[in-house]
Amino acid sequence: MAENIKLEIVTPEKAVVREDAQIVMAPGTEGEFGVLSGHTPFLTTLKIGTLHYKDEKGIERYVFVSGGFAEALPDKVTVLAESAERRRDIDIERAKTALERAEKRLASADKDVDIIRAQVALARAMHRMSLAKV
Amino acid sequence: MSSLKEVQLKIHSVKQTKKITKAMNMVAASKLRGAQSSMEAFRPYAGKFAEVLGSLAEKAGEDASPLLVPKEEVKKVNIILCTSDRGLCGGFNANLIARVREFIEETADRNLEITLTNFGKKGRDWARKSEFSIADEYLGVIGGTFGFNVASTAGRKLIDGFLDDSYDEVYVVYGEFHGMGKQVPAMKQILPIPPIESEEQEVDADTPFLAEHICEPSPDELLGDMLPRNINIQIFSALLETSTSEHAARMAAMDNATKACDDMVDELTLLYNKARQAGITADLMDIVGGAEALKG
Secondary structure (H helix, E strand, O other), X not given: OOOOEEEEEEOOOOEXXXXXXXXXXXXXXXXXXXXXXXXXXXXXXXXXXXXXEEXXXXXXXXXXEEEEXXXXXXXXXXXXXXXXXXXXXXXXXXXXXXXXXXXXXXXXXXXXXXHHHHHHHHHHHHHHHHHHHO | OOOHHHHXXXXXHHHHHHHHHXXXXXXXXXXXXXXHHHHHHHHHHHHHHHHHHHHHHHHOOOOOOHHHOOOOOOOEEEEEEEOOOOOOEXXXXXXXXXXXXXXXXXXXXXXXXXXXEEEOHHHHHHHHHOOOEEEEEXXXXXXXXXXXXXXXXXXXXXXHHHHOOOOOEXXXXXXXXXXXXXXXXXXXXXXXXXXXXXXXXXXXXXXXXXXXXXXXXXXXXXXXXXXXXXXXXXXXXXXXXXXXXXXXXXXXXXXXXXXXXXXXHHHHHHHHHHHHHHHHHHHHHHHHHHHHHHHO
């Protein structure tokens, strides 16, 4: 059994996760990647999506991340995200309203609508909801 | 000499005021704790971010991002002015506004076209009366609890403004928190991004040099992605500092007010006692005089 790796997920508002993990799987912009202890130093941006890891007892944990990047070192993974929530902390109601709002914005013909922003909001809301339902 | 009744009323009213200032002091103290813990929670993120950014900046080329490039001619300047929404915090807001004025006077000969982005009502009210136009205003942020999204919304607008030449430079004026008794109005350049100093020396010992990192995508692209975020971080940190400073300033102001109330009550009580004593003396004189007269 390989050694555990330290995982830290921090947002500007708080540290979401700070514990040891057996393996960390994160959604990099160029593809999902897994990190075990002893990984080569690695730095990448993250997509909106789900990071999952096995905690010390081997239980699978899921964390929603958006707007972040990850740094992997041989003994530690640090994720800096603008927002991150554990699955149990996801506010489904809020995600639902965000989803509706984004859909409405995309559907409207108004030229002032920032399409890219609305699409990002939509993606965030959909990811949150699908993760919460798993 | 004022009548007994008047002095009594005055004492009563000062005592009431003292109750209010004391309560405000305690409210500010508890809000200060909240603000300080937000600052505390933000530190790991900001620290790590600066560390990675510093080492990336060393690797990436000079022109990795248009946000790094100063404009050839600086005409349009946007100042983000962070003040509190509410008063009763001593000279806190006045000092921040004075810092902006100072900048304006220093640059008076450059004929700058200055616009303001206001966080907080006090600064907004000042800006409305001044000759500068308000680009944006955000009320109800400073002093309360707010999320990172406030900073990123403001940050995005400023970055867009910088890129489409609406602004040539962006500064932020905020209250730097130096501890309970000391809040310093500070001014920082946000855009174009000043050269980033690498913090490599401090972290070298325990983390491998970033040159060994595999970067995905390329360092330049990573930096391009991180720089706008860094601006949001700067704004967020300015907001947090200003919030914390506001509460600290209010605590100090209310503490002084409470002490002043105490002093006033003391003085008035003295006055009251003197008046009462004088009244008794006068009454006694009357009685004695009356008795003497009766004796005949």
